[in-house]
Amino acid sequence: MSASTSASTSTPAASSSASPSAGASPVTADDLVLHHYAGSPFAEKARLMLGFKGLAWHSVTVPMVMPKPDVAALTGGYRRTPFLQIGADIYCDTALIARVLEGRRPTPSLFPAAVAGQARLIAQWAGTDLFWTALPHAMQPAGAAAMFAGAPQEVLQAFVADRKAMTEGMPQPRGGDATAALTQYLEWLSAMLADGRPWLLGAEASIADLSVYHPLWFVAKAGPMAAILTPHEALRAWMARVAAIGHGERAGKLDSAAAIALAKASTPKPALVEEGLGFAHGDPVTVAPSDYARDAVAGALVGLSADTVTLARDDERAGRVHVHFPRIRYVLRKAG
Template structure:
């Protein structure tokens, strides 16, 4: 049985990105389905309150954010690389744009009335209302793009992406798939599920062909399905991997700190600082149900702060 456990749900765009990473790497993994909305008691037990989906569990180590998950899986299975030689930096830059600007354009475009009808087809009205309230709380303080503004921007973005494929290449970075392909794909995958709002893709034949190639990568091998309680028990029975705090970065090992996303879902995770370098940060947490776990975040996109101590 694989020790890789993905906590996700089927319609999450970022979860689809991670499933494709697992597929590109040919990895076997176990699945835990998490709720789309609060409350998420099992998620809180493992992460300390991280609201986003997905996250990856390996024993008592919890990896948050798909950028970090990609690096963890790259170390686990270096070939084929998510960051091909010669274009790895470009691939990372395009992926970061896709996970931010493109995602926050595709989402409001898709979530216009016609898209909502398709995405929530068959769901009771109260489910949609609860979803909207949950996502409004997650995005509080984040500037919101209107549907028409998003559609206008997405029209341009799709033209730019199509231009990358105009020379006949199969993948955005050239002859091999990369993290850029998987990151650009997932917002467009969400748009493609949005009924009439997917019509914006129609003029872009090369881009649609590229989407078919990305989809064909698949999701690797689902080795089994776990309940949240089972994943928590596995964390409790495991020992987190060793971590170190690099000197000269303004923090010391053992300090009480918080980590907060810089853009949305700004729920802070608090714990003891046990790992830090310029690429990632690791907090140790003691949880009544999960025991001692290490929760890992990327350094980019997250704010690390020392917690105030009371005399």
Template sequence: MSDLILHHYGASPFAEKARLMMGLKGLAWRSVTVPMVLPKPDVVALTGGYRRTPFLQIGADIYCDTALMAEVLERLSPTPSLFPAAVAGQARVLAQWADTDLFWTVLPYAMQPPGLAALFEGVPPEAFKAFVADRRAMSEGTPRVSGPDAGAALHRYLDWVSDMLRDGRPWLLGTEPSVADLSVYHPLWFVSRAGALADILAPHELLKTWMSRVAAVGHGERAGKLDGEAAIALARSSTPQTLQVQQGLGFEAGERISVTPADYARDAVTGTLVGLDTHSVTLAREDERAGRVQVHFPRIGYMLKKEETRA
């Protein structure tokens, strides 16, 4: 039975990236389907309020953000690597660009009326309205690019990525796939599902061939499904790992800390600091349903704040 549990839903671009990471490494994993919109009581029980999709559960340890999930999977299963040695730095930098600039260009482009019509075909109007309201709340305070402006930028980005493939290489950084391929792919996968708006990909034959190659990586072995209640029960019966807090980074073990995404869905998670280095931060939480869980975040892209200790 697999120890890896992916909390996700089918249409999530970042979840597609996570599923492909499992596929590249040939891993078995169990699936929990989470709601697309609030309320998400089972998610909150495990994450403490982080509501982006996906997240990875290993017992009582909850890993948020696909950037951190990639590092965790690499540690658990080093080969084949998401970060081939010859291009490891390039892979991380390109993945960071894809998960931020490219993703936030694709989203307003694909969410124009023709894209919405295709992406939500067959969805009841009430569910569609709930999704729009939920995403509006998640992105509150985030600068929004218009659909035409996003389309102009996306045209250029597609040219740039295509240029990387013109020498005949099979993957963006050479002869081996990496996290860069999966990260650039998932926003374009979202575009490919956006009805007539997917025509923006049509002139890019090299890019489309590369996308087919990435899709063929697959999703690994789906070892079964769980519901949220079962995943919570598993967390409650598990013991989280022991970690250290690195000195000199501005925070001390045992302090009450909040962690908040720096860009969107700025729902803070609060807990006791039990792990910190330049790569990640970990909070321990006590939940009525899940027991003691540890929630892990990458250090890049998240803001830490000391909270007043409760009397």
């Protein structure tokens, strides 16, 4: 089931295209291509945003762990999952993907006017404090064993090693401390629903609901660690409503080579560097997350505002691409 939709406000279709895998519809430079994998919490948030908007999209499955050479060809080294591709434009971070989808189809809105500020603040908290409490709670030994049940031991070991490298030096609660904090957070969230409202901020669903849901979705998959949700009946009913939004229309699967070919056959959208922000068009710069997975992406600055930063990169396989980042929780530096 998906949320109600309205007429699309997408840009005119481009002429370039790439061949999808068997059984999928052709993909053009104006189509939405989500690079993700099934078990990624932030990818679940992105899939729900697509469902909320009632949008069709093509799916590319990316590896859970490094190395990710096909991801690097498109992003320049950004390793987080998911990212959104539209032709030769690559949008990193679900906060930015939400804005892109909002522009693509404004109704229903992820940011209802009456609660837009609250929704953004809760979404920011959910993607940071809540996520980095839910994850270590869920990934305690019993939860990890449930999530990786049936998989070879080396798969779990590789996942743990990869995530340890991603979060090196990042403070986060562990074990019992994570469980204690998550217990309080669940009580706070349950209190928001105590008056019988269907969504966290009232009568309308918003980005707050999708952002809070995805860490709890991960907890719910963690076998015995999911018991922490049991006392919260209203919260579990709310989770069922969010899940019922669905993932929109999967137009088909692409392999990563086809996605790279699509980028090379496409032309990035124009971008603008606004004045007075300390940088000029064409500056060699790097952009890196400020919290975890701090791999820097290098390129020429072609877009900058208070909200976003855009780098132009040339890749032997993907051609000229524009890689877009939000400004919040990302560090922009002049190269060298």
